[in-house]
Amino acid sequence: MAHKHASAQTQFDASLQTLRDHRHRVTEPRKAILEILTSEHGPFTAEELHGRMKKGVCDLVTVYRCLATMEEIALVRRCDFGDGSYRYEFNTGEHHHHHIICRVCHGVQTLDFCVADSLERMARQIGYANVTHTLEIFGVCSQCQRKKVLAAAHAESEED
Amino acid sequence: MAHKHASAQTQFDASLQTLRDHRHRVTEPRKAILEILTSEHGPFTAEELHGRMKKGVCDLVTVYRCLATMEEIALVRRCDFGDGSYRYEFNTGEHHHHHIICRVCHGVQTLDFCVADSLERMARQIGYANVTHTLEIFGVCSQCQRKKVLAAAHAESEED
DNA sequence: ATATGTGCAAATTCTTTGCATTAGA
DNA sequence: TCTAATGCAAAGAATTTGCACATAT
Numbered sequence: 001m002a003h004k005h006a007s008a009q010t011q012f013d014a015s016l017q018t019l020r021d022h023r024h025r026v027t028e029p030r031k032a033i034l035e036i037l038t039s040e041h042g043p044f045t046a047e048e049l050h051g052r053m054k055k056g057v058c059d060l061v062t063v064y065r066c067l068a069t070m071e072e073i074a075l076v077r078r079c080d081f082g083d084g085s086y087r088y089e090f091n092t093g094e095h096h097h098h099h100i101i102c103r104v105c106h107g108v109q110t111l112d113f114c115v116a117d118s119l120e121r122m123a124r125q126i127g128y129a130n131v132t133h134t135l136e137i138f139g140v141c142s143q144c145q146r147k148k149v150l151a152a153a154h155a156e157s158e159e160d
Numbered sequence: 161m162a163h164k165h166a167s168a169q170t171q172f173d174a175s176l177q178t179l180r181d182h183r184h185r186v187t188e189p190r191k192a193i194l195e196i197l198t199s200e201h202g203p204f205t206a207e208e209l210h211g212r213m214k215k216g217v218c219d220l221v222t223v224y225r226c227l228a229t230m231e232e233i234a235l236v237r238r239c240d241f242g243d244g245s246y247r248y249e250f251n252t253g254e255h256h257h258h259h260i261i262c263r264v265c266h267g268v269q270t271l272d273f274c275v276a277d278s279l280e281r282m283a284r285q286i287g288y289a290n291v292t293h294t295l296e297i298f299g300v301c302s303q304c305q306r307k308k309v310l311a312a313a314h315a316e317s318e319e320d
Numbered sequence: 321a322t323a324t325g326t327g328c329a330a331a332t333t334c335t336t337t338g339c340a341t342t343a344g345a
Numbered sequence: 346t347c348t349a350a351t352g353c354a355a356a357g358a359a360t361t362t363g364c365a366c367a368t369a370t
Contacts (some may be wrong), residue, residue, distance in 0.1 A: 025344050025349060046335080059352050064335060066350090080240045082294070084360080085334065100283050103290070113282055115275045119297060122273060123260050128299030130263070134242070135295040137279055139288030185324060185369050206360080219327050224360060226325090244335080245359060 011038040011090060015075055022073045029058035030066050034075070034090070042108050043079045043087035043099070081108070081136060102141040111137065171198040171250060175235055182233045189218035190226050194235070194250070202268050203239045203247035203259070241268070241296060262301040271297065 006014070015034045016026050024030075032053045036044070044052070046063045053063075067088050070076040077091045081101050096114040101107070120131040166174070175194045176186050184190075192213045196204070204212070206223045213223075227248050230236040237251045241261050256274040261267070275295065283291040 020345095023349095027344070027350065029351075061336080061353080062351055068336090069350095078242070080242070080294070082238065082240070100286075100288060100291075102288070109286070111282065113279075115279070119273075119275070119295075122271065123297050123299050126260075126269070127302035127305075128260060128262070128297075129302075129305050131260075131297060131299040133295065133297040134240070135275075135279075135293065137283050137288075137291060137293040139283050139291040142287035142289075145287075145289050183324095187325065187369070189326075221328080221361080222326055228361090229325095 006092075008039040011092070015090070018073060018075055024069060024073070029053075029062045030070075032057045033063065033066050033070070037076060037088065037090040041110070043077075043089035045085045045087050047085070049088070078134075079136060080134065081106075082138070098135050098137060100137040100139055102144055103138050105141065105144050107141055109141075166252075168199040171252070175250070178233060178235055184229060184233070189213075189222045190230075192217045193223065193226050193230070197236060197248065197250040201270070203237075203249035205245045205247050207245070209248070237294075239294065239296060241266075242298070258295050258297060260297040260299055262304055263298050265301065265304050267301055269301075 012034055015038060016031070019026050019030060033049055036049055036052050040052070046060060046067060049067075050058075050060045050063045067076060067078075071078055071088070074091055074093075076088045079087045079089065079099065081087060081099070083106070098111045098114060100109050100111055115135065119133055123131040172194055175198060176191070179186050179190060193209055196209055196212050200212070206220060206227060209227075210218075210220045210223045227236060227238075231238055231248070234251055234253075236248045239247045239249065239259065241247060241259070243266070258271045258274060260269050260271055279293055280291040
């Protein structure tokens with residue numbers, strides 16, 4: 001229980017090895033992406049990742065291609081927050097978690113909670129193999145609730 | 161336990177009322193969409209819905225607009241099966257369920273199982289209001305597993 | 321009567337693809 | 346060396362928007 005996450009450095013090194021194991025080359029763009037994903041928090045869109053890289057490391061197209069490759073070998077997981085772009089996060093494998101997204105401010109919080117076991121067990125029971133899942137939770141965060149209450153106080157004619 | 165789902169007709173009628181309650185008009189395109197969603201199974205893409213409607217009822221654009229309106233008032237739920245388009249299903253409210261999608265044949269099966277309670281309770285505990293979630297499960301269905309085994313038997317040089 | 325909803329066309333946005341060039345193993 | 350990876354430009358696909366016209370309430 002001391003430290004349940006591997007260090008970012010360890011994850012980064014392991015991820016490069018995973019690339020090699022799958023006969024994929026360890027290139028600058030791939031390292032840059034994995035560097036970010038193993039050291040920073042939120043899941044990122046391809047564009048956000050590209051924006052976070054040092055200028056000129058690679059093209060946005062390459063980011064898309066790298067992420068596709070990484071998803072195939074389960075190095076990253078893809079999330080959908082429902083706003084039209086996909087987001088990617090490092091796949092820690094065992095230590096699975098989910099996000100709760102505020103529908104108002106779009107803030108993201110990580111939930112250290114996962115229903116994977118029961119879910120995937122059930123899927124296997126009905127004959128599925130290689131089971132994975134995506135789960136996102138949406139709500140309105142406490143801060144945005146407060147703002148809403150204030151706004152409602154001002155214009156109280158809209159509450160149907 | 162006799163019949164836990166409301167009849168399609170009941171759901172349809174109630175959905176029209178929900179439109180009225182929100183001061184939205186009950187139009188032909190909206191009726192056509194709700195007709196399909198309350199009577200047919202799978203979640204559908206905007207294009208699939210449009211294809212299922214009688215010729216000439218409305219434009220595809222209108223389907224998109226109707227679905228957006230309906231999602232806002234929680235008449236429908238949007239699902240993402242990870243293939244680039246969103247799918248919509250009638251939101252039965254209480255009786256929540258999920259899908260398991262075969263990654264190979266893209267078949268969809270409904271799971272009469274939901275983790276909503278524990279999830280949403282947890283989200284509320286940490287201060288979120290108006291909590292919802294999306295959950296999709298992916299796997300390889302038994303039929304596709306069988307085919308894969310056969311294929312592997314033929315070309316057994318590719319297993320890394 | 322009139323604001324809301326719709327059709328058509330065109331724009332936007334995200335993501336993918338083709339092909340010549342570069343660079344890891 | 347030699348195949349996999351990348352850059353650039355352009356295509357593709359899903360969804361959204363603008364504006365004139367139609368239609369529920």
